[in-house]
Amino acid sequence: MNSATEDLLAGIVAVLDELPDVHPAVPMGVRPSRWLPWEPYRFAVDLAAHGVEIRIVAASLPLSALTDRIAAAIRPRLAGSAWAEASVRVHVVALHADAVSTGCDPDHDRGP
Numbered sequence: 001m002n003s004a005t006e007d008l009l010a011g012i013v014a015v016l017d018e019l020p021d022v023h024p025a026v027p028m029g030v031r032p033s034r035w036l037p038w039e040p041y042r043f044a045v046d047l048a049a050h051g052v053e054i055r056i057v058a059a060s061l062p063l064s065a066l067t068d069r070i071a072a073a074i075r076p077r078l079a080g081s082a083w084a085e086a087s088v089r090v091h092v093v094a095l096h097a098d099a100v101s102t103g104c105d106p107d108h109d110r111g112p
Contacts, residue, residue, distance in 0.1 A: 022066070026043045054090050063092055075088060
């Protein structure tokens with residue numbers, strides 16, 4: 001991977017870090033560590049020929065509004081890159097407990 005692609009990946013992860021209620025999803029068992037020479041959150045982003053795919057853990061509802069907000073925030077970071085016109089797909093791979101806590105979505109509750 002070249003440095004421009006590495007910089008783009010880091011930039012996308014930085015955008016995700018700035019958004020409330022969003023966490024990059026990484027494979028199970030992969031955690032940040034001071035002794036590993038790479039950023040595990042980059043596993044949450046794929047830059048492929050068909051587009052950009054981002055995997056997240058969502059901490060708020062509704063999901064469609066959240067994924068639209070993420071795609072809109074990522075789009076400016078892609079400008080000037082090989083993925084400037086690529087599709088951006090956001091995959092919610094897990095829900096954080098805060099997403100379903102009482103009071104966060106007036107149309108749904110946790111039940112009895």
